[in-house]
Amino acid sequence: MTFALFQQTPAAGPPGWTQFIFIGGMGLMFYFLLIRPQSKARKEMEARLSKLKAGDEVVLSSGLYATIDRVEDKHIWVKLGSSVVKARRTAVAALATEPETEKN
Known part of the structure; x- marks a missing residue:
C-alpha cells in the first residue's frame, strides 16, 4: 500500500524579487x-508665518481672533480687545481674512 495521496510536491511560489517590488510600491504610496x-x-504655513506684519488679523490656535500689534523674531504681540498679549508665532493658525475650507 502506497501513500501517494499524502506525498505532495512543494508548490512553486512567486520569485523572491517580487516581494521587494511590493515593499517598494508600498513605500512610494506611503510617501505620496x-x-x-x-x-x-x-x-x-512657514511661508505664511514669515510674512506676518503689524495690522494683520489672525486666528490663534486657541480659536481667538486677534490683530497683530508688532512682530519680533519668534514672538508676536497681539491685541485682544483693549489688551496686548505676547504669543509665539506658531500660535497663529490662520489669517482671519483667508477663506476657511469646510471639512465635512
Whole structure:
C-alpha cells in the first residue's frame, strides 16, 4: 500500500524579487499619500508665518481672533480687545481674512 495521496510536491511560489517590488510600491504610496502632503502644508504655513506684519488679523490656535500689534523674531504681540498679549508665532493658525475650507 502506497501513500501517494499524502506525498505532495512543494508548490512553486512567486520569485523572491517580487516581494521587494511590493515593499517598494508600498513605500512610494506611503510617501505620496502621507509624507509629501504634510511637508507641503508645513512649508506653506512657514511661508505664511514669515510674512506676518503689524495690522494683520489672525486666528490663534486657541480659536481667538486677534490683530497683530508688532512682530519680533519668534514672538508676536497681539491685541485682544483693549489688551496686548505676547504669543509665539506658531500660535497663529490662520489669517482671519483667508477663506476657511469646510471639512465635512
